[in-house]
Amino acid sequence: MLEVKGLGIRFGGNHAVQDVTASIEAGKITAIIGPNGAGKSTFFNLISGFYQPTSGSIHFLGQDITRLATHDVVARGIARTFQTTTIYRELSVLDNAMIGHRVRTRAGLWDALLRTGRERRDEQESRAGGMAALERVGLAAQAGLPAGALTQEGQKRVGIAMALSSDPKLLLLDEPAAGMNPEETVNLMGLIRELVGGGLSVALVEHKMSLVMGLADEILVMHHGQKIAEGTPAQVSRNPAVIEAYLGSHAHGGQMGQAGAGEASHA
C-alpha cells in the first residue's frame, strides 16, 4: 500500500536516509530495524510529511504523497506516534484522542461562532471517534483523567489512541515498547495484533527483538541511511550483514531474542 522509491534526505552533509526503495504491504506488520542513527525515525518523518525529502518519491494507495504536508498525509490515512512519548499531558485522555480525530471533521471558526449543525455533528463525531479509539487501546475507563497522570505505558497507549482516532489505514509506531517491561511489552503486542486483525496496517521501529521477531510479518533493515536487507524475521535474523551491524548475539537466540513471550501469547 505504501511504496517509496529512491527516498533520501540530507542534513547538511549528512545523508540521514539515502536511496531507500521499499514497500509496506497492506494488512501486515512491517518492522524497521537498524542501529542507532540508521535513519529509521527519519524514514518515518519522511513518510509522514514531517521532513521534505531531497530525493525520491512516496506513493500511498497509488497516489503520490511525496510533497504533501503532514496533516494531508494524515488525512490520506497515515498516522504516527513519536519515539519519545509526546502527548498532551495536561489535557484529558479523551481530549487527546479527540484531537486526533480533527482531521476527519470540517467545522471551522464560523461553525464555532454560529454553532452550526455541522459544528454540533462534528463535535459529536469527535467524541464518538475519540471514545472508539480509547476503547481499542483499552483506555476507555480513564477517558476523564489527565493524560499526564497515566503510567509511561498508559501514555504510550494515549499516543496510539490519538493516532487511531484519525482513522488511519497505516499506523507508524516509533519504538512503542521503549521503557516497557516484558509484561507490558506482551500486552502491547497483543494490542498491535488486534489492530491489524481489525484491518489496519502497521509499520514500526523497535529495538526490542522479542517484539520484532514475535510480531513482524516483514522486516526492513536500515544501516547508515540505506536499506541493507529485508525479508521475514527468519530470513533477516540469518542475514550476516544484519547480524554484524545490528543484532550481534541476539540473532542466535541471545538474551532478548529468546524472551519468547511473544510466542507464548500466540498460543
Add this chain to the structure above:
Amino acid sequence: DKVVNIGYSGPLSGGAAFYGKDVQSGIEMGINDINKAGGVTVNGEKVTFKLVSLDDRYLPNETATNVKRLTSQGIDIVFVPHAGGILTVQPMTTRDPEFLLVAYSSEPKILEAKNPLTFMLPPRYDNYLQPFVSTQMKAFGKKLGMVGTTSAYGKQWAEAVTGEWKKQGGTVGADNGVDYGTTVDYSAAVTKALSEKPDVLFIGGPSQPTALVVKAAREQGFKGGFIVMDQAKFEQMDQVVPVSYLNGSVGVLPTKEFAGTQLFVNQYQRAYKKIPTSEAALNYMGINVIAKAMELAGTTDDPTKIKAKLDAAAKALPQNRTVFKMLGVTPDGHADAEFLIASVKDGKYTKLRVGKVFK
C-alpha cells in the same frame, strides 16, 4: 473658609514627565503664593486652593478619564498641558458637569474649536516667525535647512517657518525632521541637512535634545545660525552645550532675562531647584488670573462666569504676580501676554525688537 480644588492632568511619568512637572510646578507655586497671602475673597468668603494632579502620560484617553474623575469630584477648573488631551476633553467642557479647561498649548486648533470654556495660556507661535526669519536671513543668508522635531507642534512650526522664510525671499531645503523623543543620535539627520549647505538651521523640540542637535551641527562644522522653536529654552540648552555653540541663534528670551521677573525667578529656584521656564511662568500666571477672576465673578464653581471675568482679571493682575506683562484675555479665551525674543551673541542673550503682533 473654603478650599477650592484645582485639577491638573499632564504627563508626570514617562518621556514627557519633565515637561508635565515644569507645568505642574508653575501652577503649584501660584497656588502656594495665593494661599500664603491668605487666599482670595469670593463673595465675602475666604478661599484657598489645593492642586489635585493626575498623571496621564501624555495620552489623550488617559486625560479624558482623569478629567472625568476630577469633575466628578466637583472640580471646575482643569489644567491640561498637551494638545491631544486638550482636544479630546474640549467637547466635555460643556457637558454635564461643566468645567473651565485651562489649555497650555499653542496649537491653533484649540482656538479654532471655538469652545466657550477654554482658556489658552501660551502666546501664538506665529508671532515669532517674522522676527526670527528676518533676523537670521539678514545675519547669515538666504538658505534654510530644516531639522525640527516631528511632534504635531513641531510640524506646524516647520511648515510656518518654511512659509515665512520663502515669503521673505529665501530658499528652504528638504525637511529633515526627526522625532526628538526617540532619536538616539542626531548626527545622521544633521549630516543630511548640512549636505545642502544651509546658512541657517531650523531646530527645536524639548530643550535638551535640541541642544544635542546644536552640538552635532557644530561638531560637523556648521558655522551658520539657528532658528530655535519656542518649545526649546535657551536657559536649558546652555546647560548641555557651551553657550558659544548657541551664538547666532534666535529663540525665546530666557525667562530670567525678562524685566521684573527676578522675584519669580528667585522664588522658583528656591522652591524647585531648577531653572524656571515659560512653562512654569505662564501657568503660574494662569492660576493667578483664575483666582482673580473668581474674585471678580463672585463664584468659585461657575465656569461660565469665571471665564467671563478672565479678561478683567488679567488686566487687574497685581505686579507681584506678573512674570510677563499680561495685556488681557481675548474673547476666544486666549491669554494675551507679552513675549520677547532674543538672539545669542558672544554668549549673551540680547532682546530683539518685535514688529507687529498677531492677536
Add this chain to the structure above:
Amino acid sequence: MTGRLPGGVWGWVAVFVLAALVPLFRPSGYVLDIGVNIMIYAILAYGLNVLLGYTGQLPLAHAGFFGIGAYATGILTLKAGWSFWLAWPAAVVITALAGLLLGLVAFRTKGDTFAIFTLGVGVIIMLVINKWDSLTGGNDGLNGILPPAGLEALSRSVGLKLSGGFYYLALISLALTVLAVARARGSVFGRSLIAIRGGDDLARSAGIDVYSHKLRAMMLSTAIAGFAGGLYATYVGFLGSAATGPVQTFTILLYLLVGGLGTLAGPLLGPALLYTLAQNLKGLQDYQYIVFGPLLVLLIMFAPQGLVGLWSRLTARRTPPPAAPPTQKEASRAGS
C-alpha cells in the same frame, strides 16, 4: 452540554446582570468611564487570549490592530461620512484582513521570533499611523469622532446620560466577545488551537493543519481587537498613535497574564483589577509606579496562573484533590 462557558453559564449571566445594574445607581461619570475602559481593555484581552492563551502564540502587534480598528472607524466616519454603525463592522473586517495578511508571513516564524516579528510589525503600524498625516492626522491625531448616531437619544429616552449609553454599548460588546470566544474555545476548532499550543510538531502529526488554524485564530484575535478599537474610537472621540504602540500591547498582555492566561474569566478579571488599581494608585503621584511595578512582580510570582489560577488554588485547598495515584497493581509485600 450546557456548560460551554467554564465557570458556568449562570455565573456569567449573573456577572452581566450585575454589571447591567450599575448605571441604575446613578454613579458618577468617572465610575462609568472606568467601567467602559475596563470593558474595552477586557475585549482586547479576550482577543489576545485567543492567540496567546489558546493557541500559544505571542503576538506583540495587538495594539496595532486595535489601532487599525480604531482608525478605520474614525476615518470612515470622519472622512468618508459613514455611519458609525456601518463603519464599526467594516473596521472589524479590515482588521481581520490585516491580521490575515500579517499571519500569512508571521507564521513562518515561531516562538520568540514570532513575538519579535510581530513586535516589529506593531511598531511599524504605530509609526505608519503616526506618519501618515493625510489619512490619520499624524501626530495631531484624529479629533471629533462622534458618539454613535442615536446613542444619545436612545440613552435619554430611557433616562440615562450619554455616558450611561456608552456603558451599555460596551457591556453588550463585551458580552458578544465573551460569547464568541467561549464558543470558539469550546468547539472542534478551539480544541485544535489547544493542540497547537502544545507544540506545532505534535499538532501536525495529529493531523491538524497548523498554519490554517493559526491564521484563523489570528483573524479572530485581530477582529476582536478591531472591534474594541471601533468602540474606543467612538467613545474617546480622539485618536492618537500612542494608543496603538507596543506600550499598549504590553499593557494588555499584563492584564491578560494577571487575569489568567487561557481562561475565560481572566481577560475580564485582569483589567478589572489592574485598571482600578492603577486608577487608585494615581493618588500616590510620583510613587505610583514605585508601588505598581513591584506589585506587578508579586502578582506574577505568587499568582503565576493569574487571578483565575489563584482562585482555583484557594478553592482547591478547601476540598482536597482526588488522591489518584496512577493505576498500579497491588504491591506484593513478601520480603525475601
Add this chain to the structure above:
Amino acid sequence: MTTFLQQLFNALALGGVYALVALGLTLVYGVMRVPNFAHGGLYMLGAYLTYASLTALGIGYVPSLIVAAIGVALLAALMERVIFYPLRNAPHVSPMIAAIGVLFFLEAAVQLIWGPDFKQIAEPVSGIVNLGGVIITWQRLIVIIASVIVMVGLNFFLKRTLTGATIEAMSQNREGARLVGINTNRVGAMTFAISGALAAVAAALIAPINAVAPSMGEVMNLKVFAIIILGGMGSVPGAIVGAFLLSFSEVFGGYYINLDFADVIGFAMLVLVLALRPQGLFKRGV
C-alpha cells in the same frame, strides 16, 4: 561623497551604540532565554549611577563607570535571584511581564531621586577627528571600538571558556547542568551580573553622546531585542551584525528615503529579514 562617508561614520557610531546595549542583553536573552525587558532600565540606571558618581562623588569618568558597572551588576544579580530564578519554570511571558514591572519601578525610582529632566555627562575625551572632511567625535569612536572589543570578548568567553559553556549548558537544561556539577545558582546570578555590568558600561559610554533621562531605556529596549532576534538567538557576532544592519538601514534609509521614516525602515528591515530567514541571520553556534 563626503556626505556619504559622513553618513557611513554616523551609521557606524549608531551601530556601535546599539551593539553595546544589545551585547549586554545577549547573555540573558540570547543565551539564557530570559526576556529581560528590564534591560533598558538597567542601562538607564547605569547612566544615572555614572552621572551620580561624577557629580556627587566627584570621582573621574573611569572610576564612575566602574562604580556604575558594579552597582548595576549587583542589582541585576539580585533581580535574577528574587524574580527570574523563581519564575524559571513559568511560561515565557511571566518573566517578561515581571521584567516590565521592574522597568516601571526603576524608571519611577530614578525619576523620584534625580528628577524627570535630562542630565548631561561630559565627554571624557572631547573633540573630533576630522578625516578629510568626514567628522567623528572621539566619544563615538570609543563606542565603536568598545562594541567590537566587547563582542570579541564575549564571544571568546562564551565559546572558548568553561564558564561560558556552563552558562549555555544551564540555559539549555538546568537539571542537566546541576547533574554535571554546575552550581546553577551562582552561574545564573553571575550571568545577570555580567549582563548588568555590560548595560552600565554601555550607558556610561553612550550617555555623553545622548542625554540621560529616565525614559532613555525604553527607546533602546525594543530595538535591542529586535537586534538579537535579527542576528540569531545566542549568536554574539549575530548581535553585532544585527546592530549594524539596523543602524545602516536607519541612517541610509533616512538619508535616501525619508528621515521621518527611518524607524519604520529599520523595523521593516527586521520584518523582511525574519520573513526570509525565520531563524535569524546567524544560527546559534555549537
Add this chain to the structure above:
Amino acid sequence: MLEVRDLSVNYGHFTALHSVSLNVNPGEIVVMLGANGAGKSTLFRTLSGLQRASGGTAKWNGTPLTGGKPEYNVAHGVAQCPEGRLLFPELSVEKNLRLGAFVHRKDTAGTNRELERVYTLFPDLVQKRHAPAGSLSGGQQQMVAIARSLMARPSLLLLDEPSLGLAPLVVEQVFAAVQRVNEAGVSVLLAEQNAFAALGIAHRGYVMESGVLTLQGTQQELMTDDRVRSAYLGV
C-alpha cells in the same frame, strides 16, 4: 558504601517512595527492578540530589546525598545517567561530554583521557562530536547521556534505564562497559526494564513496587524467583 535508610519522597500529596532502605557495597553492581511508575527514577533522582527527600537518609561513603544539591553529590563521586537524558541539545556532543567532566575542570589531561575512553566505548559518537546533541538520533542521545555520566569519573554510578532506545548490539556493549567500569572499582546502581541483561551483570538486586522494596537478593536468587521471572523476565 551507599547506605539508604528509610528514604521517603513525596510529590505533593502523593508518596512515591515509602521508607526505602538499601545498600550498595563498594565494587558492587546492584540492579533495581520494578514496573513502570514503581519509583525507580524517583530513587535515582533523590540519590543524585535532583529530588529532595521528605524523610530518611542516604549516604555515600558517609557523605549525605539528600541535601537536594546535585552539584554537591557529583563532586563527591555520585554521577547519574538520568531518565530523559537531560542533555544540552544545542551544544555539541563534545561540549556535552566535556561538561560531564565539570567537576574535574582543573584536570584537563584526565578529561581528555576519559574522553578518548568514552569515544572508544561509543564509536558512533566520534563522527558526531561536533553535531548539536539535539540533532542526534534517540539512541545516539542515550549514548551521550551515558558517556556524559562516565566523564565525571564517579565512584558511584547511577544508571537509570541506560539501555532505553539502544540497538541490541549497543546494549551488549553498554553492559559490557558497565562491567568494565565496575571492575575498575566503581559501584553501580542500575535500573532496567531489560531485566535479563541487567541481572546478567549484577551482583545483587532489589525489586521495587509502588515505592516499596518488595524483594531483594543475589543475582542467582532473583533469576530463579518465580515472581521476578514472570513479571520482569517475561518467562
